[in-house]
Amino acid sequence: MSAARPRLLYVTDLAYPARGRRYCDEDIGLTARLRDSFDLALCHPRDAAALMTGFDAVVVRNSGPVLHHREAYEEFRERAAALGTRVYNPPHGRGDMAGKQYLLDLTAEGRPVIPTVDRPEDLPLLPAAELYAVKPKAGADSIGLRFVPYAELAELAGLAADGGLLVQPRVDFAYEVSFYFVDDDLQYALYAPDPGRRWVLEPYEPTPADLDFARGFIDWNTLDHGIQRVDACRTRGGALLLVELEDLNPYLSLDRVPDEVRERFAARLTRSLHAFLEA
Known part of the structure; x- marks a missing residue:
């Protein structure tokens, strides 16, 4: 980390048309608060790999579903690893940043999760339901989600072939x-x-x-x-x-919480980023 104020590259897609959410408002407000403690620049996720040098860390925020820029995301991860650039959140998470496999893993572990399978032979393990949710394992933001009756599940293209679809009972x-x-x-x-x-x-x-x-x-x-x-x-x-x-x-x-909660969140995030840079 540099001796001066830490420099952050903040990755966001301000123009992404998220349903029911305004990425731009949230990230404009949060970065305004973070500028009290950091030198900060914003960039689109497609530009992050090219711009990350010269920053102490890259903060990935409302960057939109990775499936819309998969190649750019993979290039970013590879370049960050090669340069030793710190990425926040760290890229070794086991949740959505690694895909939807965790839903299968947690189901197998008996954790309190909506039961999830990805193979036709495991369909009988699901509890009975009127409809079943079927979605791409690499999906996000409800892209590709559909609901079908049990009789149609085994016929879905991709499920039998490569486990590319996840199936859950509609709860x-x-x-x-x-x-x-x-x-x-x-x-x-x-x-x-x-x-x-x-x-x-x-x-x-x-x-x-x-x-x-x-x-x-x-x-x-x-x-x-x-x-x-x-x-x-x-x-x-x-x-x-x-x-x-x-x-x-x-x-x-953050637009749904009181001002004092929003301020507390920004302060806690600031402390987390400082600790992350000093680790």
Whole structure:
């Protein structure tokens, strides 16, 4: 790290048309706060590999689904590894940054996750449901998601051939809830009381059991530094099931929290980045 103020390259796609979210507003606000402690420049994910030299770290934030710029992302990771450039979040996460394999691994471990399979011979292991969610293992942001009855599952192209699709029962849930962490510290939680409006979020006060649930996945992921979002659904029976462990570029919905929570988050992120650079 340089002797002067740390220099950060902040990767974001300000123009990405995310449904129900405004990447540009969130990252403009957060970078304005981070500039109190860092020299900072923003760039598009396609430019990160070419621009990363001269910075103490690269912070990957609202960069959009990797599948839209897969080659640029792989070039970025390879170049960062070759140059020894620090990347935040660190690229060894076991959640979404490594694909959806973790849903299969967690299912096999018996963790509280929506049951997930990727082979026709494992379909009988899924609980009965009226419909089943089918999505690409390399997908994101609900791209390619569809719901089909059980009778159509084995006929889907790609499932039998190479395990390129994931299958889950469609869960009848009361609401979705997200837990937002910096390092291993919970910052806040939000939930969507209307299951049909995923990004219309309200503050949520987690119970001790909720915290144990979320922290279990943070501990499983073994990231010492970084921003993580644990997404879950509350079943009609009251249980929480993991939907997604987002550890690459989780949208933070900072516009949905009070000013003091937003400030606390920015301060905690600043401390995390300093500790990451000094490690």
